[in-house]
Amino acid sequence: MMLTLDKLEAGYGQARVLFGMSLEAKAGEIISLIGRNGMGKSTTVKSIMGMLKPTGGTIRFADTIVNHLPPNAIARLGIGLVPEGRRVFPSLSVEENLVATSRPGAWTLQRVVQLFPRLEERKRQLARTLSGGEQQMLAIGRALLTNPKLLILDEATEGLAPIIRTEIWRCLHELKNVGQTILVIDKNLSEMATLVDRHNIIDKGRVVWTGSPDELAKNQELSHRYLGI
């Protein structure tokens, strides 16, 4: 297993958010984390990345328990995050953003700009002058250039123009074809239907259902109860 969360407990001060959150991702698999607002998706991501220390349970990445490692050590083990709200370095150029955290591997600057030709055209531009969608592509490109074993996308298509969203979904399909392991958090079930191998529904801080997009599509009661659709 590449990533295993086992009965994870986490929260903010007195406010507990995760209550026995368990989740698994095999190498090469694309899994989702879906659920209503405030159920603990971003809190799960923050815990995996070491930005929030769990109060119970374990997070295992490959053979290492990472619960108590700092964020930079977790990133170095091979987890790349595209955070909510596309945080790029505003006063660095596109190219500087891409190489700032890069590590050697299959993903090179050349391959990333092939994936997102817009970034090639804007290589010397400061990141703060990019549109929101372009900044999102930059955030994905930067995460890929760390050559992560596991890529995590937290609401990567949220608030973007339709044409940019389409481009990002196309990119994720290309990543699927090359066997990238991905944990994707998104609200767009129809786009995810052809992308993810397994959905995980989170409710009140724990996974209450896991299954394929087909199984989810057949189970309206489940969507109604946990996703409000």
Ligand SMILES: Nc1ncnc2c1ncn2[C@@H]1O[C@H](COP(=O)(O)OP(=O)(O)OP(=O)(O)O)[C@@H](O)[C@H]1O
């Ligand atoms: N820094 C924080 N301090 C205190 N409470 C927080 C903090 N961040 C999140 N929370 C609370 O934790 C709960 C879970 O939030 P989380 O961001 O994990 O939800 P989510 O499932 O990602 O939802 P969304 O889709 O709205 O981002 C919410 O009740 C939220 O208000």
